[in-house]
Each structure stands twice: as structure tokens, then as C-alpha cells.
Amino acid sequence: KGNSAKKIVEKEEPSKILSPLTGVVKKLIDCPDDTFASEIVGKGIGVVPTGNQVVAPFKGKITMTTPTNHAIGIVSESGVEVLVHIGIDTVSLNGEGFERLVNEGDVVEAGIPLLTFDKKLIENKGFSLFSPVVITNTPNFLDVVVAVKEETQIEELQEEILIVVS
Secondary structure, three states, X not given: OHHHXXXXXXXXXXXXXXOOOOEEEEEHHHOOOHHHHOOOOOEEEEEEEXXXXXXXXXXXXXXXXXXXXXXXXXXXXXXXXXXXXOOOOHHHHOOOOEEEOOOOOOEEOOOOEEEEEOHHHHHHOOOOOXXXXXXXXXXXXXXXXXXXXXXXXXXXXXXXXXXEEO
């Protein structure tokens, strides 16, 4: 009997992903970019930011940066890879309005600012602020469950937005 109980304890706990952004929750399916809406990149949510920075949603390592600084990837100690992509088609701003505060390979604590962005500039240039937050290695897990309701106002590092089931 003792062994079966031990196995259950050893099963990996689901990873609860805190919000890397302050803003309003949207369904990923409503993303103006089909690549994100179809979940090809991974499961997740959209956030329309009301703040101006992306923070680390957990302690982890920066796995991806872009020359244009509009997106950033981070992996948790349990192997969950999160991509935060600020706005839609914002790659064409060529970095204008974006500032990256960390480098690929950096190990960061939860809540550390990773990049900042100029919301007004993005909007004034005609871009959607819809910002996908996705688990890019979704297929490695049993499921990725959205833990917040659409249209909810969330604060960075306060709300659990996604639960990743191993």
C-alpha cells in the first residue's frame, strides 16, 4: 500500500503561471493574428496591457529575445516555456518604443522587469496592443488551463493566469 501513495506524491504538481503583464484578459482565439489565435504557437491568453512593462512570471531563464525587443521567452525551473509578445505585427516597429532589460541566458527572479514598451506609440502607429502570453511547449504537457475570465483586469504577478498540468 505504501508505494502507491508515494507515487502520487511524486507526481509533478501543476505549474501555476502568474501574469507577466498588467491589463485586461482576452481569449487567445480572439487574437487578430491567426498564428496565435489558432494556438499554433501554444495555448495561453491575450492581455491588452494597461501597464508598460513585462515582468518575469516566475523564477527562470531568458530563452529568447528579439532584435526588435517586442517579444521575450522565459523557461521555468520545471520546464514551462512562456512567450510574451507585445502587440500584433509590432515587429515592424523595428524596436521603436521597446526596451529590453535582460539578455538571453540571464536567470531572473519572479517580478523582475524584462522589457518595457510605449503603449501610446504602439497605438498611435496603428498597432493592436493585444499581447499573447503563451506556453510555447504546450505539447510537452497534459494540458494548459486558462485560470482567468475574459475581460478581467489583472495585475502583474498577482493573478494566476495559466495552470500547466504535467
